[in-house]
Amino acid sequence: MTEQDELLSLDKPELIEKYLAAVDSWKRAAADLDNFKKRAALERKELLEYSKQMAVLKLIPSLESLEQVLIYAPNDEKYKEWLTGLKATIMQLEKTMEELGVSKIKTVGQPFDPNQHEAVEEVDGTPGEIIKELQPGFILNGKVIIPAKVAVGKVIKE
Amino acid sequence: MANKIIGIDLGTSNSAASVMEAGKPVIIPSAEGQTVAGKAFPSYVAFTKDGQLLVGEPARRQAVTNPEGTAFEFKRKMGTDFKYKLAGKEYAPEQLSAFLLQKIKKDAEAYLGQPVAKAVITVPAYFDDSQRTATKNAGEIAGLEVVRVINEPTAAAFAYGLDKTGKDQKILVFDLGGGTLDVTIMDFGEADGQATFEVLSTSGDTQLGGKDMDKALIDFVVSDFKKEHDLDLSQDKMAMNRVREAVEKAKIELSTTLETDINLPFISANADGPKHLNKKMTRAQVEELVKPIIERMRHPVEQALSDAKLTPANIAKIILVGGPTRMPVVAKFVEEYIGKQVERGIDPMEAVAKGAAVQAGVMSGEVTDKEILLLDVTPLTLGLETLGGVATPLIERNTTIPTSKSQIFSTAADNQTSVEINIVQGERPFAKDNKSLGRFHLDGIPPSPRGVPQVEVTFDIDANGILKVTAKDKATGKSQNITITGSSSLSKDEVERMKKEAEMHAEEDKKNREVIETRNQADTLISVSERTLKDAGDKVAEPDKKDVIDKIEALQAVKDKPELDAIKKAMDELSNAIQKVGAAMYSSSAKASEDKQQAANQGPVEGEVVDEKK
Numbered sequence: 001m002t003e004q005d006e007l008l009s010l011d012k013p014e015l016i017e018k019y020l021a022a023v024d025s026w027k028r029a030a031a032d033l034d035n036f037k038k039r040a041a042l043e044r045k046e047l048l049e050y051s052k053q054m055a056v057l058k059l060i061p062s063l064e065s066l067e068q069v070l071i072y073a074p075n076d077e078k079y080k081e082w083l084t085g086l087k088a089t090i091m092q093l094e095k096t097m098e099e100l101g102v103s104k105i106k107t108v109g110q111p112f113d114p115n116q117h118e119a120v121e122e123v124d125g126t127p128g129e130i131i132k133e134l135q136p137g138f139i140l141n142g143k144v145i146i147p148a149k150v151a152v153g154k155v156i157k158e
Numbered sequence: 159m160a161n162k163i164i165g166i167d168l169g170t171s172n173s174a175a176s177v178m179e180a181g182k183p184v185i186i187p188s189a190e191g192q193t194v195a196g197k198a199f200p201s202y203v204a205f206t207k208d209g210q211l212l213v214g215e216p217a218r219r220q221a222v223t224n225p226e227g228t229a230f231e232f233k234r235k236m237g238t239d240f241k242y243k244l245a246g247k248e249y250a251p252e253q254l255s256a257f258l259l260q261k262i263k264k265d266a267e268a269y270l271g272q273p274v275a276k277a278v279i280t281v282p283a284y285f286d287d288s289q290r291t292a293t294k295n296a297g298e299i300a301g302l303e304v305v306r307v308i309n310e311p312t313a314a315a316f317a318y319g320l321d322k323t324g325k326d327q328k329i330l331v332f333d334l335g336g337g338t339l340d341v342t343i344m345d346f347g348e349a350d351g352q353a354t355f356e357v358l359s360t361s362g363d364t365q366l367g368g369k370d371m372d373k374a375l376i377d378f379v380v381s382d383f384k385k386e387h388d389l390d391l392s393q394d395k396m397a398m399n400r401v402r403e404a405v406e407k408a409k410i411e412l413s414t415t416l417e418t419d420i421n422l423p424f425i426s427a428n429a430d431g432p433k434h435l436n437k438k439m440t441r442a443q444v445e446e447l448v449k450p451i452i453e454r455m456r457h458p459v460e461q462a463l464s465d466a467k468l469t470p471a472n473i474a475k476i477i478l479v480g481g482p483t484r485m486p487v488v489a490k491f492v493e494e495y496i497g498k499q500v501e502r503g504i505d506p507m508e509a510v511a512k513g514a515a516v517q518a519g520v521m522s523g524e525v526t527d528k529e530i531l532l533l534d535v536t537p538l539t540l541g542l543e544t545l546g547g548v549a550t551p552l553i554e555r556n557t558t559i560p561t562s563k564s565q566i567f568s569t570a571a572d573n574q575t576s577v578e579i580n581i582v583q584g585e586r587p588f589a590k591d592n593k594s595l596g597r598f599h600l601d602g603i604p605p606s607p608r609g610v611p612q613v614e615v616t617f618d619i620d621a622n623g624i625l626k627v628t629a630k631d632k633a634t635g636k637s638q639n640i641t642i643t644g645s646s647s648l649s650k651d652e653v654e655r656m657k658k659e660a661e662m663h664a665e666e667d668k669k670n671r672e673v674i675e676t677r678n679q680a681d682t683l684i685s686v687s688e689r690t691l692k693d694a695g696d697k698v699a700e701p702d703k704k705d706v707i708d709k710i711e712a713l714q715a716v717k718d719k720p721e722l723d724a725i726k727k728a729m730d731e732l733s734n735a736i737q738k739v740g741a742a743m744y745s746s747s748a749k750a751s752e753d754k755q756q757a758a759n760q761g762p763v764e765g766e767v768v769d770e771k772k
Contacts, residue, residue, distance in 0.1 A: 064400070068424035072432045114212060114220035115190075121395050122223055128207075134396045144190070149399055152223045 053145050056102050056138060059093070060146065064135065066090050097138070105137035105148040118147040125153030163276040163305060163522040164266050165514025167313070168255060168293065170233045171336045173199040174511035175262045177270065178519035183317065183512035189265045190215045199265075203257045204228040205245035213261040229254050231337075234364075236296075237289030252292045256299035263302055277302045278518040280510050283309040283342045284360045305521050311342040312355050313513030314479045318501050320346060321355070327474035328358070328466075332459070332492050332500075333510075334480040337367040339455060341462040343473070359465035361458040368482030371448045375405045378447050379420060379437065387433050389426050397425050401435070412441045413484055445487045452491050459495055476500040481507045534559050537653040540617055540625065543580040543589035545570045545681075546674035552617045555585065562618035566632075568609045572685070576601035577613055579629050581642065585660030587671045593656075600629040600638045608685060669722075676725050680717040683729055684710055687736045690743075698742045706735045 010018065067090060073083050094104065105116050107130045112119060116137060117130065125131040130150045137148025164186065167174045175186040175198070188198045202217035205227045212220065221228040229242045235251040242249045259277075266274045281293050290307050297304035311331035315321060320329060326347040333340040340362040347354045379401055380391050391397045404420045411418040422435040463469065473496050478489060483506045493500055504512065535558050541551035544567065552563050569577060577600050584592030603611050612632040619625050630637035660667075687710055691703060713728040 061403075065423045069432070072424055072427035074431075112220070112223060114206075114216040118219040119222040120399065128223075134399050147219055151395070154223070 049141065052100050052102075053140055056097060056100060056140060056145065059097065060136070060138070063090065063093055063097075066093070067136075101141045102145075103139050105139055105144070107133040107137070107148050107150050112150065112152045116144055116147055117150050117152075119152045120149045121151050122154040122156075123151045124156040127153055127155055129153045161273065161275060161522075162270060163278060163518035164262075164274055165278045165280075165313070165511055165516070165518045166259065166262055167280050167310070167511035167514060168233065168258070168296075169201055169335065169510075170231055170338060171201055173201050173258060173262065174508060175199070175266055176508070176511040176515035177266065178515050178522075183515035183519070185508050185511060186262075186266045186269050188214060188261075189268060199258065199262060200230075201233065201258060202228065202230045203232070203244075203254045205247075207245070209245060211257065213257050237286065237292040252296040253299060255293070255296035259297055259300035259302055263300060275301070275303055276305050276518075276522075278306045278308060278514045278521065279304055280308055280310045280313045280514050282340055282360075283311055283344075283357045284340075284362075285309075306517060308514065308517055309342070309355075309357060310340070310479070310510045311344055311357075311477070313511075313517065314477050314509040315344065315346065315355070315475075316513035316516045317504050317509040318475075318477060318513075320475060320477075320501075325474075328468060328472050329475045329477060330459075330462070330473045330492075330496060331477045331479060332483065334455075334478075334482045334488060335367050336369050336481070337365065339363045339366045339458055341458045343462050343466040343468065358468070359462045361462035361465065363454065363458055366451070366454055368480070370451050371482060371485070372402075372405065372409070374447050374451060375409060375444065376401055379405060379435070382437065383425075383433075383435055387426075387428075389428055389433060391426060391435075394426060400425065404435075408439050409444065409485070412439065412444055413486055416441045441486070448485075448487060452487060455488075455491060456495070459492070470496045470498075473498065477509070478506045479509050534621075534623060536619065536623075538583050538656060539585055540581065540583050540595075540619075541592075542567075542615060542627075543582055545678050547589050548671065548674055549582050549584070549587055549589040549592050552615070553619065559619045559623060560621045562616060564614055564616035567613045567615055569603065569606075569611050569613075570608055570681075572607050573605040574608065574611075575603045575605055577603065577629070579615060579627060579638075579640075581617075581625070581627050581640070584656050586656075586663060587667045588674075591659070591663070591667070595625070595642045596627075596640050598627075598629075598638055598640045600631060600636070602634060602636050603631050604633055670720075673720055673722050673725070676722060676729070677717050680713055680725055680729055683732055683736075684713060684717075687732060690736060690739060694739055694743050698739050702735075702739055702742060706732070706739055709735045 007015065007018070066086065069086060070083070070090075073079065073086075097104075107117065110130050112128055112130055116139075118137075120134050123131050129152070131153045132151040133148060134151060135149035136146075137144065138146045162177055164175055164177045165183070167176075176183045177186055178184075185198065199214045200218040202212075202214060202221065204212040204217035204220060204224060206212060206220070206224060207227065217228060218230070221230070226243075227245050229244060229249070232242065232251045232254045235242075236255065238251065240251060242251070242254060259279075263274055263277075277297060279293055279297055281290055285293070293307055294304045310333065311329075314331055314333070315329055320327075326345070329344045329346055331340075331342045331344065333342070340360065342360045343358045345356045345358055347356075376398075380398075384390055391401060400422050404422055408418050408420050417438060417440045420435065420437045420439055424432050425435040426433045463473075476492055476496055476498055478492070478500050482488060489500050535556050536553055537555060539551045539555045540553045541549050544550045550565075552565060553561060567577070578597060579600065580589060580597040581595045582589045582592040583595050586592050600613060603613070614630045614632055616628045616630075617625065618628070625642045626639060627642070628637055628639040687706055691698075691706055694703070709728070709732040713725070713732050716724045716728050719725070
C-alpha cells in the first residue's frame with residue numbers, strides 16, 4: 001500500500017500532474033494496442049500473400065520441367081496425342097497459378113525491361129528485344145516475384 | 159517523435175539496411191522486395207542507353223546487356239581517384255555509392271512512413287582514413303548525415319550484444335561474403351563505464367568467397383553428368399541456369415539435412431532421346447568438394463592471430479558474418495581451429511546491418527529511452543487443483559500482466575457444500591509437483607448433485623504481480639477470496655529449475671494425467687449408472703440390473719489402481735451393461751425415462767474442483 005500512502009502525502013497540483021501522466025500513459029497504451037491491431041491485420045494480409053508466393057515458388061520448378069519436355073519432344077505422329085495431353089496439363093497448372101493471382105511475365109518479342117526481366121546472355125537479333133526465354137518469370141498481384149531470365153538481342157558483328 | 163537513424167551495411171556485392179523498432183533491429187525491405195535468391199540491395203548502379211538511372215536489383219538484372227553502362231564492386235575503389243565511365247560520363251566511387259544510399263534512403267522512408275535524414279554506415283576494419291571519408295561523403299551526397307562510421311566486425315558484435323557483457327574479451331569475426339573473406343580480431347573492453355573496442359588485427363583474401371564454393375559444386379554436377387551421358391551442359395545456358403538453381407537449393411537443404419536429391423528431368427537431349435539429371439548429394443560429399451576452398455581460409459585466420467600475437471585459446475567469442483558461413487562446414491572449420499563454439503542466433507547476412515541499427519538507436523536515444531514502460535510477464539503458469547490432483551491452468555506462463563481470467567468449475571460429489579481452492583504455480587500437470595501459493599474454502603453451496611453448482615473462479619494479477627483469487631457461487635452469490643503477494647517472488651534459479659523439471663517429467667506426467675482423467679471419467683460413469691438404475695426402478699429385468707451392479711463393483715475395484723488398460727476395460731463393460739438397461743427402459747416407457755436419462759447425463763460444466771478432504 002505504499003503507493004496509496006505516497007499519493008495521500010501529495011498536494012493537489014502534484015496529484016493533478018500525476019493523474020494527467022497516468023491518463024496519458026493509459027491513452028498511449030490503448031493507442032499502442034489499437035495500432036498493433038491494425039498492423040497485425042495488415043500483416044495477416046501480407047502473410048497470406050507470402051504463403052501464396054511460397055506455394056508458387058515451390059511449384060515453378062515442376063512447371064519448368066514439364067515445359068522442358070515440350071522442348072525435347074519427339075516430332076513423331078505416334079506421340080502427337082501424348083503431347084496434346086501434356087500441353088493441356090501445363091495449361092491446367094498455369095490456370096491454377098493464375099487463379100492464385102499469378103501471371104507469367106511476357107518475354108519473347110517484348111522489349112527488355114530490367115524491372116521484370118533478367119538478362120543472362122546476348123544473342124543475335126533485334127537489339128534490346130527478347131529473343132529467347134531461359135526461365136519463366138512471374139508476377140503476383142502486380143509484384144515481380146521471379147524475374148524472367150532471358151536472352152536479349154544484339155547485332156553480332158562478324 | 160524524433161526522427162529515426164538507420165543503420166546501413168554498404169557491402170561490396172550486396173547492401174542492407176536496418177532500423178530499431180520497439181527496441182529490436184529489423185531489416186528494411188527494398189521496394190522491389192526480396193526475389194527468390196535476390197538480396198535486398200545488390201550493390202549495382204547502371205545508366206541505360208537512353209540515360210535512365212537504375213540502382214540495385216534492376217541494375218544487376220541488365221548488367222549482361224549493358225556492361226559499359228553498369229558499375230559494381232565499386233566499394234573496392236572507395237577512397238581512390240579511380241573514375242567509372244558510364245554512358246559517357248565520369249563518376250567517382252563515392253558518387254556511385256551515393257546512388258545506392260539514395261535508393262536505400264528512399265525505400266527506408268517508404269517503409270517507415272517518415273523522412274530519414276541520418277545514418278550509421280559500416281566499413282571494413284581495414285579501411286583507412288581516405289576510404290572512411292569517401293564513405294562519409296557518399297552519405298552526404300545522398301542527403302544523409304552520416305552520424306558515425308563504424309567497423310563491420312564491431313557492428314556484428316553489437317548485433318550479438320557483446321558490448322554489454324562488461325567483460326574484457328577478444329573476439330574473432332569471420333566474415334565470408336560472396337567474393338571476399340575478412341578475418342578481424344578485436345578487443346572488447348570497458349573503460350570508465352564506456353564500452354571500448356580496439357581492432358587488434360585484420361587479415362583476409364579478396365578473391366575467396368561463397369561464389370568459389372558454388373562453382374566447385376556446379377562443376378562437379380556438370381562433369382558427373384558428362385561422364386554418365388557424354389553431354390556437356392556447360393554449353394547450354396538454359397540447362398546451366400537450372401543446374402545453378404538446383405545446386406543452390408541443395409546446398410541450403412544440406413545445411414540442415416544430411417542427404418538430398420538434385421532432380422532435373424529433361425535437362426537436355428541427344429539423338430537417343432531426353433536426358434534427366436537425378437543425383438543424390440550428401441553433406442559429406444559437399445564438404446569434400448569445398449575442402450580445398452575451406453583450406454584456403456586457414457592462412458588468413460592464422461595470420462590474424464599471429465598479427466594480434468594471440469593463440470586460439472585467447473579468443474573468447476567467434477562471430478560469423480556473411481551468407482556462406484551458413485554452411486555447417488564453414489562454422490565447423492572455424493570452431494575446430496579456435497576450439498570454441500560460434501555465437502548463434504542472428505542471421506549472419508543481417509548481423510552487420512542490425513549492429514549498425516543498434517548503434518544508430520543508441521545515438522538517437524531510442525535504446526535508452528527515458529521512461530520505458532516495462533511490461534512484466536508471469537514466469538510460471540498459475541492455476542488451481544481440480545479433481546484427482548490435476549493442476550488446471552488459468553493464466554499460462556509468459557502472459558503479460560496486468561491480466562485477469564475466470565473459469566467456471568463445479569463440485570465433484572453429490573451434495574457437496576464446500577469447495578477448496580488450492581492455488582498452484584508451475585508447469586507440471588499435477589498440483590502436488592507444483593508450488594502451492596495458498597488455499598481457501600468457499601462454503602454454503604446449496605446441496606445438489608455433483609456437477610450442478612457453478613463456482614466461478616477468477617485470477618487477477620495487477621501490475622505489481624499481486625495475485626487475487628476469487629471464488630464465487632453463482633447460485634447464492636457468496637464469494638471468498640485470497641490475495642497472494644509472493645506470486646512472482648520466485649528467484650530466477652527457481653523458475654528455471656521448475657521449467658526444467660517440467661520438461662524432464664513431461665512423458666511421465668502425461669501418462670499419470672491420462673490415468674487421472676480416465677479415473678474421473680470412471681467416477682462419472684459410476685454415478686450416472688447408479689442414477690439410471692434408481693430411475694429405472696422395476697422397468698428393468700433383475701438379471702440386467704444385477705449385471706450393472708456387478709460391473710460397477712468391478713470398476714470400483716480397479717479404478718484407483720494405476721492400470722489404465724484395466725480401468726478402460728471395466729469402463730467399456732459397464733457402458734455396455736448400462737446401455738442394455740437404457741434400451742430396456744426405452745422399450746417400456748420411452749418418453750419419461752428419456753428425460754431422466756438426459757438429466758443424469760448432464761456432466762460437470764467445465765471441470766471439477768477437488769473434493770474437500772475430510
